Amino acid sequence: MEMVVEVSKQAQGHENGVVYPSDNIMLDLHDLKKVYPTPKGDYVVLEHLNLQILKEEFVTIIGHSGCGKTTMLSMIAGLNPISDGRISVLGNPIKGPGPDRGVIFQAPSLMPWMTALQNVKLGVNQVFPHASKSQRKDIAMYYLDKVGLEGAFHKKANELSQGMQQRVGIARAFAIKPKVLLLDEPFGMLDSLTRGELQDILIEIWNKEKITAVMITHDVDEAIFLADRVVMMTSGPRAKIGDVLSIDFERPRTRKSVLEHDDYYKYRKHLIDFLEH
Amino acid sequence: MKQSVTVVQDEKGNFGTMVKDFVIKLIPAMPKWNGKTLVRKVLIPLASIILFVGLWHVGAKALYNIEADYKIQKALTDQGQEAADQMAACIASGDVSCQPNTLPSPAQVWTSFNTLIADHKAISADKAEFKAKTAALNAKREAEGKAPIVYTGRPSFVDQIFTSLKTVFAGFLLALIIAVPVGVIIGLSTTLRNSFNWLIQIFKPVSPVVWLLLVFMIVKTMTKDSESDSAFIISFISVGLCAMWATLVNTAMGVATVDKDYINVAKVLKLGPIQKVFKVILPSSLPLIFTGLRITLSVAWMVLIAIELLAQSPGLGSFVWEEFQNGANDSNSKIIVAMFVIGIIGFLLDRIMLTVQNMVSFNKNATA
Incomplete structure (x- = not known):
């Protein structure tokens, strides 16, 4: 090669x-x-x-x-x-x-009062308004899974470490398919x-x-x-x-x-x- | 490379456990028991209470003696030695008619407290009896479409407390209903904020008494023909108007200072205005809104007494004022009882608000 x-x-x-x-x-x-x-x-x-x-x-x-x-x-x-x-x-x-144009910010910029899943869904709901509720949830869960947060869907963002928060940030950015x-x-x-x-x-x-x-x-x-x-x-x-x-x-x-x-x-x-x- | 993540599922408890959790949160966490915490958390506070009561007792005693000496001296100069001896004997005997009127001692206050409780029990019994007596008659009157006969006796001290609480909650709710939405709207727009600022700055420092008079002017005219309880309306509106400013200012500030990152996220996701307010701006300003509401509630409770006193609406304020004008032998000690009750209730209200504030705020760092 x-x-x-x-x-x-x-x-x-x-x-x-x-x-x-x-x-x-x-x-x-x-x-x-x-x-x-x-x-x-x-x-x-x-x-x-x-x-x-x-x-x-x-x-x-x-x-x-x-x-x-x-x-x-x-x-x-x-x-x-x-x-x-x-x-x-x-x-x-x-x-x-x-x-x-999806953005991953320097600070994770998650809404601390929402769970990891809610944070990702905030974007997904916005971008796929015609998808069904369960489809949107599936999309959000798929990307959270991809970033290795399969166990932390329902954790509040402020309970996650910096690194895990930024994983959610990555999932959120990819999930809206920019x-x-x-x-x-x-x-x-x-x-x-x-x-x-x-x-x-x-x-x-x-x-x-x-x-x-x-x-x-x-x-x-x-x-x-x-x-x-x-x-x-x-x-x-x-x-x-x-x-x-x-x-x-x-x-x-x-x-x-x-x-x-x-x-x-x-x-x-x-x-x-x-x-x- | 995958980091292990503990699974914590949010369990949605039923209402009962929620209430239980809330009550548990109200009580400060029990420290681990050892000698040091025992001294710090129990003995020193206990000592401070004993010191306080002791100083109070000594002070009251001194004031009592000054007053008694003055009375005897006065009898001596006005009516001669015999009257002075009589007065001294009378004071020593504890006769009600000649007791010096001054700061009551802790013991007197405790006695008055018991008297007030006994009085409350008597009145409650009286009320129950009245209710039982009039039950049949009232049922008949109701069937005939007439107003039932109600108990019109004197309210007890405990009744007064509940009346005051009712007024303060009505005022607090009014403040909440006005200040939070207005605060959000003002906070959202710099232009509105600048144009309303003068109004807030001018009205914020206005004394409760003046608010009461203003409300009185308006409510008096508006309730001229109605049967409604205008004293209650006047006092709760005045309480609300006095107390709402803290919430208004805090809400506006909270909304205006939402983290720019969150706003950027909302912009990138193109959230609509309503979603932006409810999903981003309001949740992120909740801690400040609740700080405002906590101040509002304590201000409301503080001004309530003065307002009740002036508006002649029933409650602790009028209780205090009536006792002061009454001038009976135990009036002073009843006033001190009321003072403690007002203080303790104020403290409890603040505790409740602090707990609620800690539950809604996501940064978990609100402190007493």
């Missing part, structure tokens, strides 16, 4: 002349700009940001703190207004937030063991569902393990895409096979060089 590894600096969408066939593009950020007005004048967080994400692609975004990664993600989610430019999903410009999954450093608050577990769970479900995913992370190893492409953002202000690295490991991947792969350290070095630059 031979793998063709190519460290590509070209795959930056139209900015660098690479054009994907448009019917293969799920998410298109075009000349995106974000400006926060301050008393001292406008503060430009993002400018001329172009990024195209393909169907069934898993993209991780890495960059220094405060460079505007989260701003970009919440703009894609529709939670933060766009100052200029365009974000479109399957060619349609987004209008505000919606369940076609077109795009947005993950805002979802494992940032977890200890490294739990983080590893959750990465495995995430990638296991993702392998099955193949939902286009955009994930912000601070963790270089996480970025490589999960992604088809790692997008590196320049430091703000006026942040944009600095570099893009294709990760050409075969899927499904295991942590072991990734770590033992010859190219792993090459990728890692590439990312760290960028970040330390």
Whole structure:
């Protein structure tokens, strides 16, 4: 089995002349700009940001703190207004937030007064209003099962540990069958063991569902393990895409096979060089 | 890689066990018994009570002596040595007619408490007797479509307590019905909040007495032709209006400060406005709403006494005021009995609200 590894600096969408066939593009950020007005004048967080994400692609975004990664993600989610430019999903410009773009937040953001099942059902009920009650329950239970919470359906969210809460967050996001999954450093608050577990769970479900995913992370190893492409953002202000690295490991991947792969350290070095630059 | 998860199914108990659970929660958890907790939880509180009663006794004794000396001195200067001796003898004999009128001692208060209970028993017996006597007559009157004959005797102290409780609950319910919905609506909109803020800030510090007068002006006109109990209506509305502000402010704040993450989840899921309010905003502001309601109930109980006193509506307030104006020998000690009863009931109401608050709040950190 031979793998063709190519460290590509070209795959930056139209900015660098690479054009994907448009019917293969799920998410298109075009000349995106974000400006926060301050008393001292406008503060430009993002400018001329172009990024195209393909169907069934898993993209991780890495960059220094405060460079505007989260701003970009919440703009894609529709939670933060766009100052200029365009974000479109399957060619349609987004209008505000919606369940076609599921979000897994940094904090689990579960409703603490609801059980795990109720939390997942809150979304499922909203997205599948025509399904029967038991069908909706089955969907919610299926995903909770997938994240390994088969015994904790009826536990209140605030009785679950951070890691288990974030599992519910993953189940909730997948259960609404979004077109795009947005993950805002979802494992940032977890200890490294739990983080590893959750990465495995995430990638296991993702392998099955193949939902286009955009994930912000601070963790270089996480970025490589999960992604088809790692997008590196320049430091703000006026942040944009600095570099893009294709990760050409075969899927499904295991942590072991990734770590033992010859190219792993090459990728890692590439990312760290960028970040330390 | 799978983490083991313990299965805890929520068991839906019946109403009986729910009530039992509630009562158990009201009582603070029993500490493990050892020497230290015995000293801390039993002996020291007991000592503090004994110290309190002792100081009270000594103070009352001193006040009694000052008053007695003054009486004897007065008799001496007004009427001479003989009258003074008579007065001293009279005071020493414990005769009701010449006792100094001052702070009653703990023993006197205890006696008055027993008197009040005995009085209550007598009145209850009287009532039961009256009821038995008039039962046949009332049945006949009812058949004829006439109003039954009711007991119109003097209410006992215990009756007064229940009247006060009824008034305070009516006022509390009124506060709840007004303040929670208004608070939610105001909390949802910054514009509304800003435009109503002046009103809340102006009315919040208004004294109970003024509220009573305002309510009196309105209710007097509105109940002119009706037979309704306007004293009760006036007092419970005044109580409600005085007490509702804490709930209003807390509800508005709770709704306005819902965790942004929850709001974002609601936005991503595109919940409709009604679902957003009932599934996200209200549950997440429940702890603050209940904090408000707890303050409201204790304020309601506090202002109730003053309002009953002024509105001449029956209850503990008018009991206290009547006893004060009555000036009988044991009036002062009855007032002190009422003071303790008011305090203890206030404490119990607060305990109940705290328990309810802890049951509804999801962060489980509300404290006494």
